[in-house]
Amino acid sequence: MGIQGLLQALKSSGQPINVSEYKNQKVAIDTYGWLHKGCIQCAAELAQGIPTAKYIQFVMHRVNLLRHFKVIPVMVFDGGFLPMKKETEEERRRNREHNVQKAMELLRSGNRSQAEDFFQRAVDVTPLMAHSLMQTLREEGVEFFVAPYEADAQLAYLARTGYVSAVISEDSDLIAYQSPRVLYKMDKFGNGLEIQMVRLPMNKDLNFNHFTPTMILTTCIMAGCDYLPGLPGIALKTAHRLVKQYRSIECILQILLAESKYSFTPQDLVAYASKFQQAMRTFHHHYVYDPTTRTIQNLTPCPDTEGHVEGDWDFLGHRMDTATARSVCEGYANPYTYELYSTEPTADARLYRSHSGRRLSGQDPRESVAAAPLNSVELMGQRKVTSFFSLAAPPAVAPAAPALPQSQATRAEFKAPRPKSPEAGDLALATAPGPCGAKRLISDAADAEPAPAKRKRVRLSRYFAVLQDDTSPGNAEFD
DNA sequence: GTCTAGTCGTCAT
DNA sequence: CGACTAGAC
Numbered sequence: 001m002g003i004q005g006l007l008q009a010l011k012s013s014g015q016p017i018n019v020s021e022y023k024n025q026k027v028a029i030d031t032y033g034w035l036h037k038g039c040i041q042c043a044a045e046l047a048q049g050i051p052t053a054k055y056i057q058f059v060m061h062r063v064n065l066l067r068h069f070k071v072i073p074v075m076v077f078d079g080g081f082l083p084m085k086k087e088t089e090e091e092r093r094r095n096r097e098h099n100v101q102k103a104m105e106l107l108r109s110g111n112r113s114q115a116e117d118f119f120q121r122a123v124d125v126t127p128l129m130a131h132s133l134m135q136t137l138r139e140e141g142v143e144f145f146v147a148p149y150e151a152d153a154q155l156a157y158l159a160r161t162g163y164v165s166a167v168i169s170e171d172s173d174l175i176a177y178q179s180p181r182v183l184y185k186m187d188k189f190g191n192g193l194e195i196q197m198v199r200l201p202m203n204k205d206l207n208f209n210h211f212t213p214t215m216i217l218t219t220c221i222m223a224g225c226d227y228l229p230g231l232p233g234i235a236l237k238t239a240h241r242l243v244k245q246y247r248s249i250e251c252i253l254q255i256l257l258a259e260s261k262y263s264f265t266p267q268d269l270v271a272y273a274s275k276f277q278q279a280m281r282t283f284h285h286h287y288v289y290d291p292t293t294r295t296i297q298n299l300t301p302c303p304d305t306e307g308h309v310e311g312d313w314d315f316l317g318h319r320m321d322t323a324t325a326r327s328v329c330e331g332y333a334n335p336y337t338y339e340l341y342s343t344e345p346t347a348d349a350r351l352y353r354s355h356s357g358r359r360l361s362g363q364d365p366r367e368s369v370a371a372a373p374l375n376s377v378e379l380m381g382q383r384k385v386t387s388f389f390s391l392a393a394p395p396a397v398a399p400a401a402p403a404l405p406q407s408q409a410t411r412a413e414f415k416a417p418r419p420k421s422p423e424a425g426d427l428a429l430a431t432a433p434g435p436c437g438a439k440r441l442i443s444d445a446a447d448a449e450p451a452p453a454k455r456k457r458v459r460l461s462r463y464f465a466v467l468q469d470d471t472s473p474g475n476a477e478f479d
Numbered sequence: 480g481t482c483t484a485g486t487c488g489t490c491a492t
Numbered sequence: 493c494g495a496c497t498a499g500a501c
Contacts, residue, residue, distance in 0.1 A: 001493075001494090002493070002494075004494095007494070007495095008494085008495080032493085033493070036493075169493095170493060170494065171493065171494090172493090172494085184494095185494090233501090
């Protein structure tokens with residue numbers, strides 16, 4: 001569910017752009033969204049276990065769109081589920097099973113189109129399908145990673161460290177994870193709405209001027225997020241107003257206790273405060289995979305207190321050892337079971353290969369590089385696009401793309417999950433009263449990391465003429 | 480104006 | 493996943 005209403009509220013500071021703006025840059029893609037859309041047209045086949053390559057074709061079409069524009073895609077997949085989200089996951093699964101059953105009944109009674117409808121409702125992206133796509137990506141020389149847990153955190157990490165210039169996604173959590181640039185709602189022509197962190201202060205409906213990263217995150221969590229439902233009667237607008245006025249969660253909760261409009265008991269708020277801290281830490285210190293060192297890291301490093309402070313950090317999931325992480329995150333092992341995949345191509349991957357192999361009379365697609373005509377963004381308007389991409393599959397000329405480890409360096413002994421040693425709390429959530437009038441000002445100057453891809457451009461929105469210095473906020477530390 | 484819970488659509492012919 | 497909306501405060 002992401003942050004309810006956030007994207008809608010941030011529309012006014014977004015800018016319509018084409019993905020070709022990222023020419024010669026790396027861009028990370030939230031692959032789940034593309035896979036899910038690609039599954040709809042072959043929902044019936046997938047539900048019945050009939051091999052199909054349509055979902056792979058859908059994703060590869062978009063990958064080739066990017067490569068046509070010399071944009072270098074880095075595909076990111078979801079990994080394991082967090083314990084906190086387990087409930088919703090299982091409810092979704094029950095729902096899907098119900099829909100499949102209904103579809104099968106309709107199919108048996110000869111009602112094909114209605115059955116199709118229920119198959120589409122039952123669409124589910126399985127690890128096997130993801131694996132089939134990964135095999136194809138590997139074959140096509142496209143870089144990809146599997147996140148240890150949430151893809152959102154991984155995507156934000158890649159963008160925040162400068163490994164990529166932007167993220168393509170549909171998920172509002174990218175804002176909570178503070179990805180500096182996100183392209184939302186990208187269509188098959190590459191057109192979408194880009195939301196930049198540095199532009200949030202110019203937003204109309206919800207004004208984030210003078211908001212620190214922590215305040216933005218506080219707003220997001222209070223509005224209701226995947227890890228914590230909002231307080232009754234408080235959603236995005238109210239959360240934003242409260243954070244603007246009182247800055248810290250400690251103060252906000254004290255105010256809410258006194259506010260007669262709401263009838264929160266101290267017990268309510270104490271319980272909420274504890275869950276809030278957990279959600280804050282989950283966003284903040286989420287496990288990610290660092291492609292440069294090929295190790296597990298925290299999105300923002302945990303405060304180092306030499307392990308003195310006790311605390312339950314299991315909600316972050318379990319920290320894989322390095323060997324396991326490399327296997328899982330580079331796509332050689334199942335992210336749930338850590339079981340190594342067979343190197344044998346899946347039926348779907350084979351099917352895709354046999355289809356795509358036909359496009360140039362059996363030639364290796366990698367040898368047909370400049371076949372695609374160069375066309376400008378302006379031409380990409382509305383039509384006559386599709387013809388290009390059946391041919392265009394030049395391997396991304398990725399100067400910085402690390403060679404995908406094809407070796408078995410990733411083979412490893414897989415250890416049983418073990419909880420990570422706890423560290424200090426990053427946010428003291430006082431349930432006891434404290435000074436709340438003039439709260440400390442968290443310095444904004446922590447954001448010093450220079451953006452790797454720095455460029456200037458002039459852009460006009462309906463409301464502003466802005467000279468935009470395109471800097472990424474980098475990694476903000478705010479513990 | 481604000482919040483909530485529910486329904487619908489994502490593809491592509 | 494989000495978008496959209498009817499209905500309650």
